[in-house]
Amino acid sequence: MKTIPQRVDxxxxxxxxxLRAVAAMGVMVTHVAFQTGGTVxxxxxxxxxxxxxxxxxxxxxxxRRGRHSAREYYLHRFRRVxxxxxxxxxxxxLLLPGAGFTAAQVVANxxxxxxxxxxxxxxxxxxxxxxxxxxxxxxxLPLLARVKKxxxxxxxxxxxxxxxxxxxxxxxxxAGVNAQIWPPAFTLWFAVGMLAAEYEGRVRAPRxxxxxxxxxxxxxxxxxxxxxxxxxxxxxxxxxxxxxxxxGAVFAACLVVPYALGARSLVLESRLMxxxxxxxxxxxxxxxxxxxxxxxxxxxxxFSGHFFPxxxxxxxxxIPVAAASYYFVxxxxxxxxxxxxxxxx
Numbered sequence: 001m002k003t004i005p006q007r008v009d010x011x012x013x014x015x016x017x018x019l020r021a022v023a024a025m026g027v028m029v030t031h032v033a034f035q036t037g038g039t040v041x042x043x044x045x046x047x048x049x050x051x052x053x054x055x056x057x058x059x060x061x062x063x064r065r066g067r068h069s070a071r072e073y074y075l076h077r078f079r080r081v082x083x084x085x086x087x088x089x090x091x092x093x094l095l096l097p098g099a100g101f102t103a104a105q106v107v108a109n110x111x112x113x114x115x116x117x118x119x120x121x122x123x124x125x126x127x128x129x130x131x132x133x134x135x136x137x138x139x140x141l142p143l144l145a146r147v148k149k150x151x152x153x154x155x156x157x158x159x160x161x162x163x164x165x166x167x168x169x170x171x172x173x174x175a176g177v178n179a180q181i182w183p184p185a186f187t188l189w190f191a192v193g194m195l196a197a198e199y200e201g202r203v204r205a206p207r208x209x210x211x212x213x214x215x216x217x218x219x220x221x222x223x224x225x226x227x228x229x230x231x232x233x234x235x236x237x238x239x240x241x242x243x244x245x246x247x248g249a250v251f252a253a254c255l256v257v258p259y260a261l262g263a264r265s266l267v268l269e270s271r272l273m274x275x276x277x278x279x280x281x282x283x284x285x286x287x288x289x290x291x292x293x294x295x296x297x298x299x300x301x302x303f304s305g306h307f308f309p310x311x312x313x314x315x316x317x318x319i320p321v322a323a324a325s326y327y328f329v330x331x332x333x334x335x336x337x338x339x340x341x342x343x344x345x
Contacts, residue, residue: 016256017268061138081138083337116182136183219250228240282330
């Protein structure tokens with residue numbers, strides 16, 4: 001790759017909007033694979049799309065660091081993520097049949113602290129553990145942005161050092177708490193996006209992107225082998241977890257970095273993919289709750305196979321709900337909160 005002069009502007013990157021849709025759909029596929037019994041091992045490891053989400057967020061936010069005050073930044077993040085998050089959490093906690101939520105689960109999920117609370121993960125909302133991690137990154141970013149010198153070295157060093165968290169997590173001896181998925185564990189995934197932002201405009205995008213997709217597919221295949229780490233929802237051992245995090249970082253880099261540096265894609269930039277990208281937050285939020293309803297509605301038992309019909313039913317239910325969430329919750333809430341912010345005292 002040749003070095004080119006650094007850009008001062010921050011152009012919109014349409015391919016990343018489509019990639020966000022791919023990541024959301026990939027997370028949905030992996031949860032359907034888990035809940036139907038994991039007949040195709042490689043589909044389970046599409047949970048690496050969480051790494052793509054982390055890298056995307058880190059890239060988009062790090063490239064804009066310092067352009068707003070910390071207060072304005074936090075208000076913007078709040079408007080962007082919390083209204084839809086609360087709408088989904090409240091709907092599931094109130095309406096999901098037969099879940100039997102505890103008071104601790106209700107409070108933890110409404111405050112996005114469920115990964116720190118014993119048995120805090122609630123049915124229909126278990127996937128929101130990753131938003132707890134991402135929200136932690138949002139909170140830390142203004143502090144991280146104070147680093148002015150040797151940023152690339154600091155980001156890379158933090159990413160590598162975070163791999164040791166897999167062993168530190170074992171010291172947290174609290175029943176019902178999985179410290180292995182606390183925010184420090186995934187610093188490397190955020191580092192991928194931050195480093196991409198550091199080199200945006202300084203390094204040319206690769207002309208061919210398909211080799212990166214092939215490498216990402218190879219990461220999925222490798223991570224899905226039982227000799228590499230346990231399948232299903234079994235917690236890996238520290239060394240296995242580190243291997244999974246490293247492969248997830250490579251996977252995220254393959255999918256995010258080429259487009260972050262300016263590579264184009266007719267598919268990802270298509271009108272359909274960009275539209276799904278607008279709804280991607282809703283797709284991520286709602287698909288597990290929809291999946292939870294699909295099984296009793298279709299009469300298909302959990303972990304009994306039938307991957308494709310369950311996937312089709314889940315997608316058919318999730319996408320309209322996600323679109324409604326975008327147009328009737330996300331957009332109005334952001335507009336209303338912005339108006340309240342501008343109202344004179």
